[in-house]
Amino acid sequence: MQREAFDCTISGKLIGNPEYPNTNYTININNGLQVLNYKGTLPLWRTDRVTLLGDINVFDEPKIAKFSKYYTYKYEIETLQKNGTLLNLDAYLPSTRLHNRSDTPFGFKIYLLNDINQQHRYLGHVVLMISFTYVIFSEGEAKKQQNNLVSFDNKTWHTSVTDIKLKSYINRKWTLPETYSNPIGTGTRFNLRIDADETHLKIIINNSTDYIYYVHRLPPWVINCITVYLRD
Structure with missing residues (x-):
């Protein structure tokens, strides 16, 4: 042969x-x-x-x-951490990312992961997912909304800042989401910090004293990777 x-x-x-x-x-x-x-x-x-x-x-x-x-950002945690700062993120969300020009949501997500480095339905756990979502509208559609103004291509578009959603994925099942107001607008620089204590994860945005508390679904020491996923 x-x-x-x-x-x-x-x-x-x-x-x-x-x-x-x-x-x-x-x-x-x-x-x-x-x-x-x-x-x-x-x-x-x-x-x-x-x-x-x-x-x-x-x-x-x-x-x-x-x-x-x-990934736009990935951080592998090498030592077990029961408390303290897990993530301190300085970032800029530019308005130029608003190029979809439709009512399709876009934004970014932060994953605190266990036994994986990307969320998957069959593998590992998501200790916490934080989702920031934005929607862009045309001028006509924006009349129905209260929006921020964004200009490009000699046209005016409008962005609606939606809520922050927090949830976990454990044993192949998502928990019910917790919803909070979103203080991060497009075209702005921001700081986001996640601290852990004995009972909660604490989300701190722009050094605000108005923290977001998330009760532990899994202990923070199981977290081995943190990723930031940006979606258009």
Whole structure:
């Protein structure tokens, strides 16, 4: 039997809601000579090794790409922490991110994670998720809202600041969200700090003394990773 050299590239694309993601895998052989597709439930970042089985000679060791592009910020916690400051984030939310120009919500989320470095429905736990959401409206639609004004492309658009939502994902189930007013507007710099004590996580925005308290669903020492996910 004649042996022929071939090249195989496997790529993946995240589909669906980031909280309940699936992955579309594309297997490309010899630059499109044959293309196969497969839908998986585990995310790309769970891939840490490749195994080849069969009568095959490998000319080049398989390489696994890094998937850090899916995060805007990721912090691995190396030591167990029962109390104190878990996160101290200085950031800027520019108004230029309001490029969707529709009533589709956008914003950012902060995840405090256990046993994972990205939220997934089958793996690990979300000790706390904090969601900041904004909506952009056209001039006509904005008449129905009380909004901030944003100008670009010689047009005026309006942004509505929605609430902050806090919840946890434990044993494959989300807790009921807790809702608070959102003091962070677009086009502004802000500071967000998360402190832990014996009973609560304390969210402090712009050094305000009006803290947001979140009762522990899991102890803070189980947190191994904090990620900030920005969605357009």
